[in-house]
Amino acid sequence: MNERQRDYFRRKLIAWKDDILKESQETLVVLQSENENHPDLADRASFETDRSIELRARDRQRKLISKIDAALARLDDGTYGYCEETGEPISLKRLDARPIATLSVEAQERHERRERTYRET
Structure with missing residues (x-):
């Protein structure tokens, strides 16, 4: 892999990581602002289900960030690719x-x- 290709993948990985971090911040803002009281049991259940799904997605993305960081480290040490x-x-x-x-x-x-x-x- 030549230097130009390594630079391409480094930019791609960093942009991907930045997008994930930005989405995570937006999710935190939304989850903190949605601390509403839902008197209807069905509404409350739906809210809790949506929140649980969102938190699982964020956990997967947290794991993805560690894989991106590992790929960036491989780029630095020459083992990427x-x-x-x-x-x-x-x-x-x-x-x-x-x-x-x-x-x-x-x-x-x-x-x-x-x-x-x-x-x-």
Whole structure:
């Protein structure tokens, strides 16, 4: 991977992280302002369900931020774009689609097959 490609992925990862952080701040503002009293049980249940879904989504995004940070660290140490399992380069198409990828397509498919096998037994 050349310097121009590394810069491209660094900008892409940082922009993605910034977007997630911005959405998280907006969610916090909304959740803090929606501290309303819902006298109707159905309204209250609906509100609690929506809030729970939003908090789960934010938790997934928090985990995604740590993966983005790890990808940025790999860019810094020169290991970004290489499969953790095989050491082979990960295709640029895959990295463009999933910039936090740590496995090549082939290694990811093997990993998913093993997961499915263990889940079925």
